Amino acid sequence: MTNDLPPTVGRLAPLGRRLFAEFLGTGLLVAVVVGSGIAAQQLSPEDIGLQLLENSTATVFGLAALILMLGPVSGAHFNPVVSLADWFLGRHTEAGLSVRDVAAYIAVQCVGGVGGALLANAMFGVGTHISTKHRATGGHLLGEAVATAGLLLLIFALARTQRGALAAPAVGAYLGAAYWFTSSTSFANPAVTIGRVFSDTFAGIAPSSAPGFIGMQLLGLIAGIVIVLILYPSAGDQADDVVIPHRDTDRGAHPESLDRTPPS
Secondary structure (H helix, E strand, C coil), rough: CCCCCCCCCCCCCHHHHHHHHHHHHHHHHHHHHHHHHHHHHHHHCHHHHHHHHHHEEEEEEEHHHHHHHHHHCCCCCHHHHEEEEEEHHCCCCCCCCCCHHHHHHHHHHHHHHHHHHHHHHHCCCCCCCCCCCCCCCCHHHHHHHHHHHHHHHHHHHHHCCCCCCHHHHHHHHHHHHHHHHCCCCCCCCHHHHHHHHHCCCCCCCCCHHHHHHHHHHHHHHHHHHHHHHHHHCCCCCCCCCCCCCCCCHHHHHHHHCCCCCCCC
């Protein structure tokens, strides 16, 4: 059987392309979150509930589109905790990211997050100012841990059961729901948290609140990994197929790969 997989299926894309995809994807994700927050604030200035509905709806569709757009290149992490979980769960196999790759992913995700906030500010002409929106109450911090753990559980449950093709709608739907069922409105992402510091708008977060949010996101990372290992201990270490599979574990890429007949 010849290996005629497309360039980004069956092997990793070159690191430079993956880093650009992570930078672009994280930046656009923050632009979606912040930009739709600004639009919601301008369109519905007297109704915070409607603002949140508008903001969350845009995020659901924007994130799903970004996963479909960039997932085949980098795995569509757009999130340092996802990249760290990918490394940890795949560290004993060739499936996960290397330590070097994780560090590079996190760096470009954080830079992209800041860039996305600046882009949203510029598009709406609101100017770039450090946020004054304080969020770090006990309930908000607990909400961040819950949101992050749930996100990781969803992503790696899909990856470890070869259902990565469902990730775009599933992850978008989860984040949309978590906007409402968590008190923090589910940042669940250190790079997004850092980016949102740079917009003093509906979606912003004050610098004094950001460390607490990031700390609880890391706690959610640990909890999420533990739950994944409990629920899926031997389902396979396909950690790099985080959102869109791009290794030979992508069974859907080749119909012949569904043949379970043992070789003669």
